[in-house]
Every structure is written in structure tokens, then in C-alpha cells.
Amino acid sequence: MAASEFGQAVRRWRDRVSPATVGLPAGGRRRAAGLRREELALLAGISVDYVTRLEQGRADNPSPQIVEALARALRLSAEERIYLFRVAGLAVPGPETVPAYVTPSVQRLVDRLDGAAVGVFDAAWTLLMANPLYAALMGDPSEWHGIERNGVWRNLVGSGGRVRYTPEERSAFEAALVADLRATAGRYPRDQQLRRLIARLRADSERFAELWDAGVVESLRASRKIVDHPQAGAITLDCDVLSVVGDDLRVMVYTAEPGTADAERLRLLAVLGTQSLVG
Structure with missing residues (x-):
């Protein structure tokens, strides 16, 4: 797995998603317009620590379920979702699996x-x-x-x-x-x-x-x-x-x-x- 590439992609896409886009209050002063790590963790149903480790390249082998949850929370396009799976070292779910991608x-x-x-x-x-x-x-x-x-x-x-x-x-x-x-x-x-x-x-x-x-x-x-x-x-x-x-x-x-x-x-x-x- 290209851990740094995966983490950089998550961080880059997190920065472009505004809280209002995903139904969260903007609230408080922000260094950037995008989501905070704790907000992404909430949307994806994972811990803030795990998001941090993924972004910093300190977590290996995220499961397909984790990658799918991050793609959904980050509102990735179909092409971006495929890219995220591939840099995670995973096969993109095929037609034989229950779809979990919310377009x-x-x-x-x-x-x-x-x-x-x-x-x-x-x-x-x-x-x-x-x-x-x-x-x-x-x-x-x-x-x-x-x-x-x-x-x-x-x-x-x-x-x-x-x-x-x-x-x-x-x-x-x-x-x-x-x-x-x-x-x-x-x-x-x-x-x-x-x-x-x-x-x-x-x-x-x-x-x-x-x-x-x-x-x-x-x-x-x-x-x-x-x-x-x-x-x-x-x-x-x-x-x-x-x-x-x-x-x-x-x-x-x-x-x-x-x-x-x-x-x-x-x-x-x-x-x-x-x-x-x-x-």
C-alpha cells in the first residue's frame, strides 16, 4: 500500500469539503474551510486517532469498509473512489458484491x-x-x-x-x-x-x-x-x-x-x- 499517497489524498479531499455540504454546523474559527479530522471521523464512523494515523501514513491496510466509508464521507466521485481503493492496495468492489457507494x-x-x-x-x-x-x-x-x-x-x-x-x-x-x-x-x-x-x-x-x-x-x-x-x-x-x-x-x-x-x-x-x- 502507498500509505503516504493514501493519506495525502484523504487530507486533500478533506480540505475541500465544507461542513455545510455534509450537513454539519460551521461553528468556531477554522484554519481551513474544509472538514476537521473529528468531523470526518464522525461522518465515516471511525476514530479520530485512526483518521490521523491514516493521513500521516502510520496506519496500514485499511479495510474495504473503511475506504468505502471515507469515500462516502468525502463525497468522492466514481473516479476518485476508484483511485482511493487503488492507492489503499485494494481491489475496487465489483458487481458480485453488494454496492455501498452512495453517488x-x-x-x-x-x-x-x-x-x-x-x-x-x-x-x-x-x-x-x-x-x-x-x-x-x-x-x-x-x-x-x-x-x-x-x-x-x-x-x-x-x-x-x-x-x-x-x-x-x-x-x-x-x-x-x-x-x-x-x-x-x-x-x-x-x-x-x-x-x-x-x-x-x-x-x-x-x-x-x-x-x-x-x-x-x-x-x-x-x-x-x-x-x-x-x-x-x-x-x-x-x-x-x-x-x-x-x-x-x-x-x-x-x-x-x-x-x-x-x-x-x-x-x-x-x-x-x-x-x-x-x-
């Missing part, structure tokens, strides 16, 4: 949906990026690491989320998630990371194993959901899942019916962000 056009789409809570997932339901309103509504995803960022694992093994379900609704939602994941596995049978995720889910969840063995294949559909926010209370929202053709991404969009109390609560969350409403 600049999808990023611009998310930026413009500022009145909606938006999360972008890969085809295995791992959260790739989210706008500030999604973080305010569902909880700050910067605190989720590794497998915690996968929606199937979070709902069947982890702490779940803030969406309220009846027992029947939860059962149907779990079944739909697993059926959708099975469809993804059929499209990417050689993806080793996807295989490891499925093996982990089978080991950690009897419910997942039961649903997986049922062999159902289908796509997750739109629905209306009630989100129990710890401060704002219950918010009824429409949840639409948009597919990005060609890139196999899922854009999950939560919106409220205009003129309702739910719309007011969502606007309140947009103002408050992830801060607590209590002292």
Missing part, C-alpha cells in the same frame, strides 16, 4: 429532502448515510458501529428501534425484512461479507433462522409507521422505500401528512436535532 446525485437528493427523515441503505439493509432529521427521529446513527448499522440485525437481534408495532405487525415486518435479504443474497451469491452477516444472524436469532429457512423471497414495501420519540411523543409517518436502479440502494423516506400534528412534531425535531428536550 453524488443520491447525496444531493438526500440534501434536498430536508423536510423528510431520510436514510440510505445498501441492499443488505446496512445504513450508509442519514440526514439530520433521520438522526433526530430514529436516534443518532453515528453511535452505531459495525453490525449495529444493519437494520435486519437491529430489528431481530439488537435493541430494535423507535417504531411501534403490534405483535402481528412486528411479525410481518420481520418476515418482510428477511425475505428481502434473501432476495439480495440471490443477487450476490459470492459476497463474503453478506455471507458472514447471514451466518451471524442465524447464530444470534432463532427467529431469523426460522424465517430464512422458510425460503420466502420478496421486496420490502412502503407502509405507515408510528414512531415513539422519547421527547416528541408518538409521530405517525408514511415510510416509502425508493430503489436506486443500477446502484441497488434503498432510500427510506419518512414524511408526515401536511397540516397535521405529526407534521408539527416532525418540524420540531428538525429544529431540535438530536439534542434532548429536557434539561
Whole structure:
């Protein structure tokens, strides 16, 4: 790996990304207009120390997941992303792997949906990026690491989320998630990371194993959901899942019916962000 070349590229691209571009407050005096190391670390979901070591050439062999996260956080073009993988000494993910690249056009789409809570997932339901309103509504995803960022694992093994379900609704939602994941596995049978995720889910969840063995294949559909926010209370929202053709991404969009109390609560969350409403 050409460590210095990799580090120089990360530093150069970090300097050109303004905080406003990625939804962060400019705040405080800055020596440069670009992102601080701690801001890049937050966006990529890695430690500040690791960003520092990468930029200084003191960290070897970043994983494909780390390189992909940095490319996404730095909003690299397709050509720049390929370059970053190559100077890291890694093969660029091919068509046999689940795509995790959020294109600049999808990023611009998310930026413009500022009145909606938006999360972008890969085809295995791992959260790739989210706008500030999604973080305010569902909880700050910067605190989720590794497998915690996968929606199937979070709902069947982890702490779940803030969406309220009846027992029947939860059962149907779990079944739909697993059926959708099975469809993804059929499209990417050689993806080793996807295989490891499925093996982990089978080991950690009897419910997942039961649903997986049922062999159902289908796509997750739109629905209306009630989100129990710890401060704002219950918010009824429409949840639409948009597919990005060609890139196999899922854009999950939560919106409220205009003129309702739910719309007011969502606007309140947009103002408050992830801060607590209590002292």
C-alpha cells in the first residue's frame, strides 16, 4: 500500500469539503474551510486517532469498509473512489458484491429532502448515510458501529428501534425484512461479507433462522409507521422505500401528512436535532 499517497489524498479531499455540504454546523474559527479530522471521523464512523494515523501514513491496510466509508464521507466521485481503493492496495468492489457507494446525485437528493427523515441503505439493509432529521427521529446513527448499522440485525437481534408495532405487525415486518435479504443474497451469491452477516444472524436469532429457512423471497414495501420519540411523543409517518436502479440502494423516506400534528412534531425535531428536550 502507498500509505503516504493514501493519506495525502484523504487530507486533500478533506480540505475541500465544507461542513455545510455534509450537513454539519460551521461553528468556531477554522484554519481551513474544509472538514476537521473529528468531523470526518464522525461522518465515516471511525476514530479520530485512526483518521490521523491514516493521513500521516502510520496506519496500514485499511479495510474495504473503511475506504468505502471515507469515500462516502468525502463525497468522492466514481473516479476518485476508484483511485482511493487503488492507492489503499485494494481491489475496487465489483458487481458480485453488494454496492455501498452512495453517488453524488443520491447525496444531493438526500440534501434536498430536508423536510423528510431520510436514510440510505445498501441492499443488505446496512445504513450508509442519514440526514439530520433521520438522526433526530430514529436516534443518532453515528453511535452505531459495525453490525449495529444493519437494520435486519437491529430489528431481530439488537435493541430494535423507535417504531411501534403490534405483535402481528412486528411479525410481518420481520418476515418482510428477511425475505428481502434473501432476495439480495440471490443477487450476490459470492459476497463474503453478506455471507458472514447471514451466518451471524442465524447464530444470534432463532427467529431469523426460522424465517430464512422458510425460503420466502420478496421486496420490502412502503407502509405507515408510528414512531415513539422519547421527547416528541408518538409521530405517525408514511415510510416509502425508493430503489436506486443500477446502484441497488434503498432510500427510506419518512414524511408526515401536511397540516397535521405529526407534521408539527416532525418540524420540531428538525429544529431540535438530536439534542434532548429536557434539561
